[in-house]
Amino acid sequence: MSTILKVENVKRTFGTKVLTHALKEVSFEIKKGEFVLIMGKSGSGKSTLLHQMGLLDTPTSGEIYIGDKNVRELNEKQKTVFRLTKLGYIFQEYAILPELTAIENVYLPMMVNTESGNTPKREKAKQMLEMVDLGHRLNHYSNELSGGEQQRVAIARALINSPQILFADEPCANLDTLSTKTVLELLKNLNENVGQTIVMVSHDPDDQKYADHIISLEDGLIVSDKYKVKGELK
């Protein structure tokens, strides 16, 4: 399979007087169609890494390639378009907009995507919500949805522009067990049935069962980068 994301010697340092090295020369590759799990304890740098890959932050040094594009070459405006058209992002907290209904939240990114052409936006948003089993909640606002439902709306929104990579930053951190299972199985189904590349951050070892590529971080460094082959990590 082709490489869809390549991280080369990425460093991220915060602060000016007192420096915090959140990432220390991290390198790895992700292939198209993988379900990647980035694991590590709190403060290990996993979310920081996801932010660099998701173009929400800029590395102090190192390169990130998405497809064949070195994202360092992109200016702010191009990064915005890149995030809109090529990447999907699911946040830890329920990050849907409270002033919009579920369906409006989902079709908003499509509304501004010039590459979406004449595709009926509302219809596609409805299909996405039906896919995440929220066809009956189209016109509900966030305060009328449970945490799990809100996160599924966020997933539908992240997928509306058919992203190359879906990033998920501890998407189940605030969910109950049942909702966690629903969301993770939904992501797994997307990966298996649609071939969606997913990069998920989690600190829960149980989540490993959903992934086929597991990267472990410790103190800003990769301590293991393993693939699951026939159910075994290698």
Added chain:
Amino acid sequence: MNKIKASFFLGYKGIIKGNMGTTLLTIAVMTLAFINLLFLSSILLGLVNTMNRQGINNLYGNVVIEPEDKKSLIVNSRKVTELVESVPGVIASSRHYKAGGLFTFDKLKNGQEVNTGRYTIISIDPSTEKEVTDISKAIIAGEYLDDKDRDQILIGKDISGGYEGSFEKESLGGVVPGDEVSVLYENGIERKYTVKGIFNSKFVQSDKTAFLTNREMESILGVSNGAHEIIIKVDESQPESSYIEKFKEMGLKESIYPWNDYMGITSSFTQSFTLIRTLLSAIALLVAGITIYIVVYINILNKRRQIGILQAIGIDKAIIVRSYVMQALFYAVSGIALGLIVMRGILVPYFIGHPLKFPVGDVRLEVAANEILLSIVVLMLAGFISGYAPARKQTNKTILEAIWG
């Protein structure tokens, strides 16, 4: 196009699903700010216009002709009036003589209570004067003059006294029609007149004036067919300057001036009021601008995380900024619309029915169209800046800073 649509969509949803109480309060503040911007300025404009209108209607007409330089009288004044009245747009003209006189009023006719005062006397042809000034319509006691009157005088309420005028203490202390007053002219001639009528033009400058006929004044001054001034009423659809131009083209050698050259003290009032209006408008505008800025800024601070999320999912900064600008403009437009309704529908009609009493006359709110337009433009601009600046500031933060603080 889609981006504009998205901005409208986000802005619209922000208003519709935002806190209704905050939205209504903001619109109420904007409405008050708009009224504040117009109200006092409308009163001052009403005051200025009242003063100007009073000057035109009661003293000067629109254009005044004075004697040539170094001459004390306009000679052959009837011919001059015929000439100016031949100009299209001229409604009427009236010849005036002017003199100063010491008035004496022996109230009890026994020398026990004698009041005196020095006043300006203007002589008129009463029938033609009616077509130029409104003095004939301002009679509050007795009657207006007739062309043939010789021993009759018309006096303002500030001369007669008894009508709570602005100069009551300096008045003759309660003259009524039928009373006799004697006038000692500057040339030493003394005449007795019966007060035929008392007028109240509500304009302090004319209410301290007395009128008698030209026929009488010519006998006192020993002149005929002359005038100290000719006042002219014109159709105001053309500026006074164009009439003055035409009169000069006709060969009039006399000095010709527009009414506003005579407003003197009121003219300086006008200039001061204009300055006050500008200052008050600037302050009102600043208050309106700061109000809408604070409201939008607080709104944006509360939505800091949402703005970060919007940016994270690839929504262009410009779309986000525009959506807040649209919200701010919505507040401004709503405030303007409501403000106009309150001004036009409530305040202006109220002050027509209940005008403010000033020594220069009854003052009503006068909302100038250009003032409204300027207020609208300025408030919209304030709305735009107040929406744009905080939204721009917020979207210029990094996405993570916006989301996590």
